[in-house]
Amino acid sequence: MTPPTRRQLWLRRQRRRAVVVATASTVITVVVLWLLITNSSGWPRVKKVFFDGQHFRDDFPVLLGYLWQDVKLFLQCAPFILLLGLAIAMCRNTRNPALFPLRAFAAAYTDFFRGIPVILTVYLVGFGIPRLVRDWGDFEILGFGGAWNSPYLWGPVALVLAYSAYVSEVFRSGIEGVHESQRAGARSLGLSHAQTMRHVVLPQAFRRVIPPLMNDMLSLQKDVALISLLGIVEVFKRASSIKDYSGNFTPLVAAALIFLVLTIPETRLVDWYTTRQRRRTSGSVIT
């Protein structure tokens, strides 16, 4: 092996220095912040109310038991959001004049549900519709069943309505982002409009929209907590009711941790997926 050149040695030194500097500045920042916070006059009070060790040890396992409820609500909503979002995006892309009402409806739908706070949608749908269908009794679809006026039905419906409006815009921008030359390439082979959409445009649009879509899915995972307004007990609801009778906010901090445990792996998964995708279709990855 040839000995490293003067320049290589310099680069190596430079890199080692960068690591040392980054570590030192991080440590200093953390220590300074820690000292500032713990030395402020209100800290003992905050520590007692928000970061109480005993409360944390007692409440964390209890809250963990409700984690599945949040995941379940998310899993119930997500597929419907993706399907409805895609359907609305496709409606907005139709060019057939006979389908104009569909296009107009899709535009109005996205304007409407993106324009009102999600929490209001949850309130109005979750409290309004059950009063309308109170006398209908029970329903059963594909093995799922319950009362027609159940919050377990209308809570997720409200989230699906609100989120599919956002997601449809993500899909639409993905579809429009596929360059016109791709359509020309496909049409010149004799592929029909529908075949071009299915084999050429949508597959590329999907790859493009995965990062923004994941953003929306992360928000959804957090916003399922809004359904608790309708009386469903999940992590946030349980934490706030513990807080209500103990007067201590530590369970809410524990709930925040539980949500992080859910969402951080999701983001890492997406990062891994997009990098893999890029590496597969192009020779190299510029980081």
Next chain:
Amino acid sequence: MTAKLSIRNVRKSFGAKVVLDDVSLDVEEHGVVCLIGASGSGKSTLLRCINLLEPVDDGEIVLDGLDISEPGLDPDPIRRRIGMVFQSYNLFPHMSVLHNVTLGPAKVLRTDKAEARAHALELLARFGLDDKAHAYPDQLSGGQQQRVAIVRALAMRPELMLLDEVTAALDPVLVGEVLNVIRDMRGQGMTMILATHEMGFAKEIADLVCFLKDGVILESAPPAKLFSSPDRPETAEFLQRVIASGRL
């Protein structure tokens, strides 16, 4: 002898801008026609009109006796008879080379999967691309991508090929490999229309060269005539400028 493709008095405007003005052109079966002229002279638009990617405003485009520019005609069955290759390749980046080539035959011609695959591999091998069948377009050089694009068009067994400045985006050293593919197609008797800036190549391969300026075919003649003693001063001036830029 009747022409394979006959363009008669075609007009096309984008808004107020006239891009094709009373263009007429006959292409014989197995004939090769080169369109030359400055950028914006209407070469690409003419090719896009023939492939029905742009509707014409007036005139006829007759393929084997059928006016394909007739409004209301389903363009898909016509497009599958006409192959088109673009300056920017327009390969599908999410599909392997093999998948790019077999997509048309499988979905449009409903060719049996194994047969489409065998035909694609045969074509790829013919143009020295057999080792790239499972690569993705972004992993190939520009010349390789353009050869794949030509193979993709050939896989549809077209009766007519339209080549729209297929070497314009390529490194000079990669141009040759693409031109070889076109020579090969000519050897096989493919009817072709090329829009090109490669004058030397047009001279060598064309049966007929058309000089376009501002949407009008000012002069069309066999290359020996057009390149050595053009009738129109505009043609001479254009060729003079091409020579000055070292392209002829």
